[in-house]
Amino acid sequence: MLRILALALAFMASAVSAQETVIVGLSQSNVAITANFSGSDILVFGAVKRSGELPADASPLDVVIVVEGPLQQVTVRRKEKKMGIWVNIDSVDIDAAPSFFTVATTAPLDDILPESLQREHAIGLEYAVRLPEQDLDAETETFNEAIARIRVANGLYSEREGAVNFSQETLFDTDIELPANLIEGDYTTKIFLIRDQEIVGQTSIQISVRKTGIERWIYNLAQEQALLYGLLSLLVALVAGYGASEIFRRLKG
Amino acid sequence: MQIYLPIAEVSVNIFLLLGLGGGVGILSGMFGVGGGFLMTPLLFMIGIPPAVAVATEANQIVASSFSGVLAHFRRKTVDFKMGSVLLVGGLVGAAIGVQVFKYLKSIGQVELLVTLTYVVFLGIIGSLMFVESLNAIRKSKKPGAVYKKKKHNWIHGLPFKMRFRTSNLYISVIPPLLVGLLVGILAAIMGVGGGFIMVPAMIYLLGMPTKVVVGTSLFQIIFVTAFTTLAHATQNFTVDAVLALLLLLGGVVGAQIGARIGVKLKAEQLRILLALLVLGMCGKLAMDLLIMPSELFSIGPGGH
Known part of the structure; x- marks a missing residue:
């Protein structure tokens, strides 16, 4: 009886620990900003590699791909009407705002990942800009939202639900459109595998953007x-x- | 066809820049002004960062003024002595202006200051020119009207008098120094040569004969804007050579076309058109300050 139990436990453990790793590739890992640079389309593709069997009732896997440009120090300013004209009245210095940010997913983010994990791994527009914990008041929050809003309007930030093609729980790909107004630096591409509201696998790869x-x-x-x-x-x-x-x-x- | 500007770090349509240069060039050729007061706000509108627009525009004005001054040089309508006095004031002014610009950039009010100086100066110059040219048109319709004699005003009571042969003047050096200083500050802050303020100041304040005014103004503008370009390039790193080149190619061609259109119009008609143009730009910029912007927040580079 004890042996059967031990065997069952061992089997369950192996099922749970059925390792899923991500393998990823890029259609190009170097982007050259030349005089006639007008943006670039990069295909991010990959596969899920499994060791061990998944339980038959395992819930479906989701893939989230985040591409983040170099972090910049920025100052966000707010205008208000003073003496009849609109002037900048206050500002917040933000230490780390990515110059470019895009999230592509297989399903709506809030359905597949709890907020705490979204925040921890900077997945999603609300978490693109890193704010120090102690500064998280309503005031800085409005400045933070402003960055995302302005950059979405400029085409620098985006969130594309369902933009990742995922077939047979194994092969995935998505197109990342890098806009023409790109700055130099390393663009980190992170791939997350998500199952049951948990991150079960992740990897990252760099896209290098350079003026030439x-x-x-x-x-x-x-x-x-x-x-x-x-x-x-x-x-x-x-x-x-x-x-x-x-x-x-x-x-x- | 898009072109990526290495310093501005934005991608813009190459034909838009050539067209902008050409359009402003036509106007500047018609009216004998540098056109910076039109170009800089237009560059803001197409998304060039303000700091880059102001610095680069100074570089472009060097080209257009140099092209223009050569013609005046051949006609001997440049008062080098007066130009040099204006220049001394202008260089000091430009040095002050670049520092002011640097400081305002750091506290985030550069946009406001640039817009305010534009509104105030375009408003004043535009209105004065409008009224003056309207009067001139009226007078030309009454052939019997007599011109008022040149007034002997307070300016002639100042010390340090100097003789300016080409301008046929014997006046104190203080007014030209001050005019130069003021235009130098404006040139650095607004990214303009200051022709639109220098020309009326020379005619009405200093009493210089109109035929030497444009050449002399251009002569000193070359040096002030060259100095401004160098100061912005070394202190703010904001001169975009590619942007300047494209604007300037359009600009020099436009200026020649404009000069030919200008010949076909009467002087008063030209001045009244220029006045309307200046007032139109002033109105547009004033509206931007008065009307609630659609986005109250703006993102600027960090650090202090």
């Missing part, structure tokens, strides 16, 4: 050799001004 060619050269020059850059800008202006004057003088003459 002339964009890279101009940007570096402006930052590192500011005086030379300023002088070159003036030289270009003077040459263009002289050139235009000469060309049109000859056309007239």
